[in-house]
Amino acid sequence: QVQLVESGGGLVQAGGSLRLSCAASGTIFSISFMGWYRQAPGKQRELVATITGSGTTNYADSVKGRFTIARDNAKNTVYLQMNSLKPEDTAAYYCNAHARSTTIASYSYWGQGTQVTVSS
Numbered sequence: 001q002v003q004l005v006e007s008g009g010g011l012v013q014a015g016g017s018l019r020l021s022c023a024a025s026g027t028i029f030s031i032s033f034m035g036w037y038r039q040a041p042g043k044q045r046e047l048v049a050t051i052t053g054s055g056t057t058n059y060a061d062s063v064k065g066r067f068t069i070a071r072d073n074a075k076n077t078v079y080l081q082m083n084s085l086k087p088e089d090t091a092a093y094y095c096n097a098h099a100r101s102t103t104i105a106s107y108s109y110w111g112q113g114t115q116v117t118v119s120s
Contacts, residue, residue, distance in 0.1 A: 004097055006093065006111045008021050011118075012118055012119070013085075014118055016085050019081050020116075023077045024077070024097050026101065027103060028100075031073075033098055034071060034097045038093045038094065048063055049068075051070070088118075090118050093116050096110055
């Protein structure tokens with residue numbers, strides 16, 4: 001099995017920064033890509049950023065230029081550096097990974113989420 005654990009969320013003032021981390025552990029064989037999603041109250045869960053094993057990134061238009069996703073393959077960890085935070089960024093942020101374990105084929109895994117709250 002594969003487990004994802006997020007950390008780094010918290011309360012920050014508008015214009016501030018936070019760095020989220022998501023560490024994958026368990027019987028991992030490989031991870032194809034990792035990403036961050038978020039869900040604000042009353043809204044659908046949306047993609048924030050993804051990164052492939054080769055380093056190709058993709059960002060939601062709303063966070064381009066402000067957020068940066070990075071990956072440490074040796075540690076099976078993905079990071080989300082969030083700068084110039086806005087109140088609109090307030091949401092629960094979820095880590096996602098498409099991973100192949102030592103016992104099953106590639107499967108989509110989700111973390112429990114970490115809350116990010118941006119105040120004015």
